[in-house]
Amino acid sequence: MSRALVADLYELNMAASYLRRDMIAPATFSLFVRNLPKGWGFLVACGLERCLEFLEELRFEPEDLEYLGRELRFTDDDLEAFSRLRFTGRVRAVPEGRVVFAEEPLLEVTAPLPEAQLVETYLLNQVTYQSAVASKAARCRLAAPEASLVDFSLRRVHGSEAGLGVARATAMVGFTGTSNVEAARIFGLRAAGTMAHSYVEAFPSEIEAFQAFAEDFPDRVVLLVDTYDTEQGVSKAIEVAQQVERAGHRISAIRLDSGDLAVLATKARAMLDEVGLTEVQIFASGGLDEHALAELTAAGAPIDAYGVGTKVGVAADSPALDSVYKLVEYDGRAVSKLSTAKVTLPGPKQVWRRAGMAGDVIGLASEDGPGEAEPLLVEVLRDGRRTVTDGLSEAGRRFDAELAVLPDDLRSLAPKPQMVERTPALEQLAAEVAEEIRRRELG
Amino acid sequence: MSRALVADLYELNMAASYLRRDMIAPATFSLFVRNLPKGWGFLVACGLERCLEFLEELRFEPEDLEYLGRELRFTDDDLEAFSRLRFTGRVRAVPEGRVVFAEEPLLEVTAPLPEAQLVETYLLNQVTYQSAVASKAARCRLAAPEASLVDFSLRRVHGSEAGLGVARATAMVGFTGTSNVEAARIFGLRAAGTMAHSYVEAFPSEIEAFQAFAEDFPDRVVLLVDTYDTEQGVSKAIEVAQQVERAGHRISAIRLDSGDLAVLATKARAMLDEVGLTEVQIFASGGLDEHALAELTAAGAPIDAYGVGTKVGVAADSPALDSVYKLVEYDGRAVSKLSTAKVTLPGPKQVWRRAGMAGDVIGLASEDGPGEAEPLLVEVLRDGRRTVTDGLSEAGRRFDAELAVLPDDLRSLAPKPQMVERTPALEQLAAEVAEEIRRRELG
Numbered sequence: 001m002s003r004a005l006v007a008d009l010y011e012l013n014m015a016a017s018y019l020r021r022d023m024i025a026p027a028t029f030s031l032f033v034r035n036l037p038k039g040w041g042f043l044v045a046c047g048l049e050r051c052l053e054f055l056e057e058l059r060f061e062p063e064d065l066e067y068l069g070r071e072l073r074f075t076d077d078d079l080e081a082f083s084r085l086r087f088t089g090r091v092r093a094v095p096e097g098r099v100v101f102a103e104e105p106l107l108e109v110t111a112p113l114p115e116a117q118l119v120e121t122y123l124l125n126q127v128t129y130q131s132a133v134a135s136k137a138a139r140c141r142l143a144a145p146e147a148s149l150v151d152f153s154l155r156r157v158h159g160s161e162a163g164l165g166v167a168r169a170t171a172m173v174g175f176t177g178t179s180n181v182e183a184a185r186i187f188g189l190r191a192a193g194t195m196a197h198s199y200v201e202a203f204p205s206e207i208e209a210f211q212a213f214a215e216d217f218p219d220r221v222v223l224l225v226d227t228y229d230t231e232q233g234v235s236k237a238i239e240v241a242q243q244v245e246r247a248g249h250r251i252s253a254i255r256l257d258s259g260d261l262a263v264l265a266t267k268a269r270a271m272l273d274e275v276g277l278t279e280v281q282i283f284a285s286g287g288l289d290e291h292a293l294a295e296l297t298a299a300g301a302p303i304d305a306y307g308v309g310t311k312v313g314v315a316a317d318s319p320a321l322d323s324v325y326k327l328v329e330y331d332g333r334a335v336s337k338l339s340t341a342k343v344t345l346p347g348p349k350q351v352w353r354r355a356g357m358a359g360d361v362i363g364l365a366s367e368d369g370p371g372e373a374e375p376l377l378v379e380v381l382r383d384g385r386r387t388v389t390d391g392l393s394e395a396g397r398r399f400d401a402e403l404a405v406l407p408d409d410l411r412s413l414a415p416k417p418q419m420v421e422r423t424p425a426l427e428q429l430a431a432e433v434a435e436e437i438r439r440r441e442l443g
Numbered sequence: 444m445s446r447a448l449v450a451d452l453y454e455l456n457m458a459a460s461y462l463r464r465d466m467i468a469p470a471t472f473s474l475f476v477r478n479l480p481k482g483w484g485f486l487v488a489c490g491l492e493r494c495l496e497f498l499e500e501l502r503f504e505p506e507d508l509e510y511l512g513r514e515l516r517f518t519d520d521d522l523e524a525f526s527r528l529r530f531t532g533r534v535r536a537v538p539e540g541r542v543v544f545a546e547e548p549l550l551e552v553t554a555p556l557p558e559a560q561l562v563e564t565y566l567l568n569q570v571t572y573q574s575a576v577a578s579k580a581a582r583c584r585l586a587a588p589e590a591s592l593v594d595f596s597l598r599r600v601h602g603s604e605a606g607l608g609v610a611r612a613t614a615m616v617g618f619t620g621t622s623n624v625e626a627a628r629i630f631g632l633r634a635a636g637t638m639a640h641s642y643v644e645a646f647p648s649e650i651e652a653f654q655a656f657a658e659d660f661p662d663r664v665v666l667l668v669d670t671y672d673t674e675q676g677v678s679k680a681i682e683v684a685q686q687v688e689r690a691g692h693r694i695s696a697i698r699l700d701s702g703d704l705a706v707l708a709t710k711a712r713a714m715l716d717e718v719g720l721t722e723v724q725i726f727a728s729g730g731l732d733e734h735a736l737a738e739l740t741a742a743g744a745p746i747d748a749y750g751v752g753t754k755v756g757v758a759a760d761s762p763a764l765d766s767v768y769k770l771v772e773y774d775g776r777a778v779s780k781l782s783t784a785k786v787t788l789p790g791p792k793q794v795w796r797r798a799g800m801a802g803d804v805i806g807l808a809s810e811d812g813p814g815e816a817e818p819l820l821v822e823v824l825r826d827g828r829r830t831v832t833d834g835l836s837e838a839g840r841r842f843d844a845e846l847a848v849l850p851d852d853l854r855s856l857a858p859k860p861q862m863v864e865r866t867p868a869l870e871q872l873a874a875e876v877a878e879e880i881r882r883r884e885l886g
Contacts, residue, residue, distance in 0.1 A: 006623070010638055013636055158762075159601065202466060202556060220456075335645070
């Protein structure tokens with residue numbers, strides 16, 4: 001796949017037009033989410049890593065140019081200009097793993113206008129789904145703070161690339177493993193997996209399947225007990241666990257994948273404890289999301305770990321965020337849009353966060369900001385090269401730090417909308433730009 | 444990315460266990476959707492092409508094996524067996540572009556058990572999201588049968604691979620273009636694109652932006668008129684259209700991206716017609732889905748083409764289907780699952796469709812099926828090699844043929860659930876297998 005062509009055609013049209021007209025002064029675009037998904041109190045920034053990789057490597061390959069000339073009728077001059085194009089600009093961004101709110105820039109790109117425009121589609125594409133999934137997964141952690149959570153989503157996410165993104169995003173917010181082997185390999189995560197119902201069915205009987213699995217993988221035995229009847233499945237798992245104990249091993253867990261998980265887990269825990277198998281954990285899965293986890297937590301279900309799949313992997317209640325990439329300044333001139341319900345705020349920005357997450361302030365990047373507040377946007381790329389080396393583990397530590405200070409009202413799964421203040425200078429610039437546009441365009 | 448490792452760990456665990464135990468008799472797995480998304484009357488089969496590619500190419504590379512041995516502690520014998528593993532089986536499938544209902548197999552895999560098990564994750568991953576998007580896009584065609592629909596989703600779908608899948612799925616059901624340049628290149632689609640608000644903002648004034656664009660791309664001028672004020676934007680577009688006409692060219696369309704599209708389109712149409720610009724089309728976009736399209740169609744909005752983006756690209760109301768891949772036969776023995784609310788039907792199956800889509804019948808593959816009915820599942824791969832060459836255009840023709848005979852009650856966006864019959868032989872086998880399991884397991 002050509003990465004440079006992972007773009008909407010209009011980016012190429014606009015870039016070509018700018019290049020022809022020598023409109024190559026610096027432009028700043030701001031990537032932000034206009035409104036949070038219903039019921040979500042915050043977002044977790046994710047996806048920057050892929051964006052920076054993309055920006056560092058951006059170039060049109062000869063076969064890209066050939067296609068653009070032959071099929072899309074870009075001129076030879078356009079193609080020549082595209083062939084020389086690299087991303088030479090600067091990016092300021094909220095580091096991955098940090099909590100952000102609506103309207104707060106996740107990143108700002110400043111570069112010659114054609115470059116800054118061209119990269120819009122890819123940056124939105126990566127940040128949008130990765131931040132949606134990281135945020136949804138973070139809600140799962142809030143819902144089940146004591147349990148171990150494992151990413152089980154690969155089978156129903158939107159492609160294998162999405163599978164990698166989801167495994168990484170969930171790991172960033174503290175999931176302890178993923179079923180996705182390729183993601184585990186690439187990101188150095190713990191690969192986790194048990195057995196399917198098909199395994200049980202392929203053997204002449206359930207207990208023979210359990211015995212075979214315990215024999216084949218003595219150090220990672222998780223027995224799926226609900227193929228036929230959960231309670232009887234637990235009894236058979238106990239029988240096998242006792243056989244295994246006599247041979248000096250121990251099964252890790254049983255897994256419940258259907259039915260009333262709170263009731264079944266309580267029953268299974270009692271059955272296991274009764275015969276002294278107190279160390280055997282209970283693992284649950286099956287259509288779980290943060291709401292299901294919260295109910296199970298509230299019910300005191302004795303579940304040690306959850307396999308969380310589809311609903312988190314596709315961010316089911318908000319599979320896309322209301323993300324945009326908006327021009328806020330060109331050639332020193334602040335710009336904005338006035339159209340119905342989609343007004344944008346002009347100018348390069350900064351977000352300041354008061355200690356203890358006690359309220360954020362959005363203002364102009366040129367301002368000093370309030371005292372005792374931390375700026376969220378930091379430089380991550382300059383002159384087309386990364387200025388920070390950062391990895392998944394740093395991002396994970398940042399998220400843990402955010403989680404530690406997250407105010408109580410944001411820990412709820414249905415929080416009140418958070419108000420983000422704007423500085424007077426930003427409000428004033430917005431008013432001035434709007435007034436200037438009205439005078440000029442709507443005269 | 445290693446394709447063989449795009450799998451849940453449990454597939455590898457199970458496959459290794461089967462290989463150690465010489466459990467390599469033929470197994471049949473059935474991939475189907477248990478329940479349709481709320482309000483959807485049918486699904487459109489999509490994703491098979493990538494599955495067949497995957498099956499033909501399946502193999503573990505040396506670096507995959509190295510990882511599996513080092514990190515996941517598979518034994519040397521396991522790795523040796525994996526290194527020799529290829530997909531040698533058979534696939535029967537509903538061809539892409541055909542309409543299917545809940546419980547109907549989209550594909551059935553018959554292969555030695557380890558092979559058939561290993562491919563589960565990838566097949567589900569591809570078929571699930573591609574069929575969800577194709578179905579959602581098909582609903583858009585039902586909602587706006589006369590309009591041209593263009594895929595605008597790339598910026599908010601789940602990665603660049605998903606962008607390709609979405610462009611292909613939407614093209615299959617009759618979208619006339621995509622904004623995704625790479626998808627247009629790979630699949631030979633029409634790349635479509637206009638300008639962003641940023642283009643208008645980067646120029647000193649809106650009319651200068653329109654003039655520049657018309658000059659730079661005289662054969663594909665679509666002017667976005669809602670950056671500041673839609674009505675005044677239309678006036679400026681008309682001014683530019685008239686300048687362009689005097690130079691012997693013609694603008695293609697204006698584009699509305701916000702506000703009350705029915706009202707604004709009606710107003711814009713009148714303004715254009717009044718000055719004789721009857722050929723200039725109206726293109727609309729902005730958060731559209733099948734319901735918005737249906738409302739605009741019902742309101743008689745004079746809109747010629749729609750850019751349909753995020754909500755279709757992520758299948759917003761059902762970003763995942765309730766898809767499963769279930770073992771139905773092993774070594775000649777029909778199997779099924781009995782656990783709570785997730786009972787499966789045993790045995791390899793066929794689906795027969797009565798003429799005029801007058802009801803489907805699911806039965807056993809070994810049955811003759813009802814008279815005057817067409818079998819939907821056809822062989823597409825045998826001995827690990829494709830037996831049909833098929834492409835996107837054939838799939839598109841199949842969808843058009845389905846659409847032409849789609850019964851009225853399925854054309855509604857909120858149809859009654861379609862009942863799919865089961866043959867007596869299937870019901871009988873299901874009862875027998877359930878009885879046998881109860882006797883054996885639940886004693």
